[in-house]
Amino acid sequence: MICKHITKRTYQKKPYIYCRKLKQQITFDKCKKCLKFESRNYKPINKRSSKLNKLERQRDKNLIKKGICECCGQYSERLDPHEIFGGSNRKRSIINNFISLICPKCHKDEEKIKELRKKKQEEFEKTHTREEFIKLIGKSQLD
Numbered sequence: 001m002i003c004k005h006i007t008k009r010t011y012q013k014k015p016y017i018y019c020r021k022l023k024q025q026i027t028f029d030k031c032k033k034c035l036k037f038e039s040r041n042y043k044p045i046n047k048r049s050s051k052l053n054k055l056e057r058q059r060d061k062n063l064i065k066k067g068i069c070e071c072c073g074q075y076s077e078r079l080d081p082h083e084i085f086g087g088s089n090r091k092r093s094i095i096n097n098f099i100s101l102i103c104p105k106c107h108k109d110e111e112k113i114k115e116l117r118k119k120k121q122e123e124f125e126k127t128h129t130r131e132e133f134i135k136l137i138g139k140s141q142l143d
Contacts, residue, residue, distance in 0.1 A: 002040050003019070003034070003037050003039065003040070004038050004041070005019050005022075005036065006018070006019060006020075007020060019031065019034070021036045022034070052091060055094045059081060059094050059099060067101065069102050070100045070102055070116075071100065071102045071103070071116060072102075072103065072105070072106050072112070074103065076104075078103070078104065079102065080103070080107050081101055082099065082100050082101075082113075083098065084098040084099065084113070084116050084120045085098055085117065085120075089138065096124070096136065098120050100116055114141070117141040118141050121133055
């Protein structure tokens with residue numbers, strides 16, 4: 001365990017351990033025997049929200065995991081569901097069905113992903129306006 005009052009400092013390029021509570025340079029042995037020892041509290045790693053997990057489970061129910069890649073047109077034993085607009089737009093991609101089943105080779109190719117984004121925007125604009133798309137995603141892929 002590490003005390004929450006310990007910091008690592010340097011003096012003339014030589015590192016040493018400093019206790020902020022005692023306000024002096026110390027060693028690890030002295031810190032362990034200290035009466036003012038308080039262990040550090042570490043924040044847990046954030047997990048996915050339950051809403052996102054639910055959306056992904058629903059998305060994966062209806063998807064076929066092998067078949068023809070929507071990007072290159074070749075048969076693949078393993079197709080990955082790819083949210084076309086990722087990051088902060090990931091949930092919106094799932095809700096609005098901006099998902100493509102693509103092979104792992106196409107999943108790594110950024111140029112093919114850009115083409116898919118343009119195609120999905122064109123499909124969306126058949127029933128909606130460009131302003132609605134920009135409101136939804138944030139920017140147009142066709143400009």
